[in-house]
Amino acid sequence: MKKSKRELVLEEAAKLFVEKGYSATSMKDIAVRNGIEAASLYNHIKSKQDILQDLLLSIAYKFDAGIKNIASSKFRKEERLKEAIKMHINVSVNNQDTTYLILQDWKHLEEPSKAEFLEIRKYYQDTFRDLIVEAKELDVVRNANTEIMLNNILSSLRWIYNQDLYENVSKIDLSQFESEMLQFIFSGIKK
Amino acid sequence: MKKSKRELVLEEAAKLFVEKGYSATSMKDIAVRNGIEAASLYNHIKSKQDILQDLLLSIAYKFDAGIKNIASSKFRKEERLKEAIKMHINVSVNNQDTTYLILQDWKHLEEPSKAEFLEIRKYYQDTFRDLIVEAKELDVVRNANTEIMLNNILSSLRWIYNQDLYENVSKIDLSQFESEMLQFIFSGIKK
DNA sequence: AATACAAACTAACATTCGTTAGTAAAATTA
């Protein structure tokens, strides 16, 4: 299945954004990576911002789909938090090329995309928080500060986005990796 | 104790770098925050890079001093990992204005400062890893993958750097905050 | 008050940047 030129441009741009950030990446940088001149990029993309929007909203909607799936799922309530964490690990690992961008480069989104991204993020975090509250009520996790718990869980997962760090453990079987991550997190929060 | 103009410039620059990143922050932005013209900044700083170097190496050396103190400390071996985590929390909380910058803006450092920063970081992570290995040998923590453990611990602490997130819990007494963080982490790794 | 120094301002520089417009070349279609 041959990728469109636009897709190739987006891929190379994503790598550059991950390496040096959106603002420090020039259109010339992206063009060089694609083996063309900067002005030629405009045959395939509308603007630099078009690239960023596409990349960030795309990954945001993947996480969004994942959490919506959990929220409406057939899992037992006691399992939902764990499934959400597993989902987060899987989306992160399977989208290593772009996930890192959600850490900071969203700041460079222009409206209305920025508002859209923030709304998706808020929904994600609120849903995650709800799952924690639910798990506390079900006595699956201990009764500690929800906000600290939420941030600890999500933060402890974020190193996965960093390809240099994940690379050090990527030869481990994914399900074992997931298992070790879950053990860390669940041991940290369980009753 | 009256702050020098240079200190004021650095402070405002740090805020802007945290808000929008080094590359997306202009000298004009920094000048406006200080109530002067961009050209006037050069009476107090050498260059934009001078600002970044000062901020990043300053915070790097604080973490460095902290970890060196633990490595050479009088704490019992069984306590050293916990003390290192406490140190990390304290340095982070006490340097909220700059800690966030070590996440990504170090990428914009020019040589030789960049190499210096990376060397300090490597020493920090290597020492932390050594403390984990030590704790495993002493049966304080379980025998899991060291790399995953190291990354989980450090990553779970990084949300503290984000002033917007930390703000939500900052009214909690620091020692209680520390206690909850340690519980999460130590429950996650203990034998 | 005069002098020296520090700091803010204005003007300008060279460079870079994202993008547009027109041209040339390559690819596709009939």
Add this chain to the structure above:
DNA sequence: TAATTTTACTAACGAATGTTAGTTTGTATT
């Protein structure tokens, strides 16, 4: 094969950027 469309190139634009140089203003010292 010829015509058409797509894509890469060149040239240029207007704006922004970090910084330097010179001037003016403010502050400190004698």
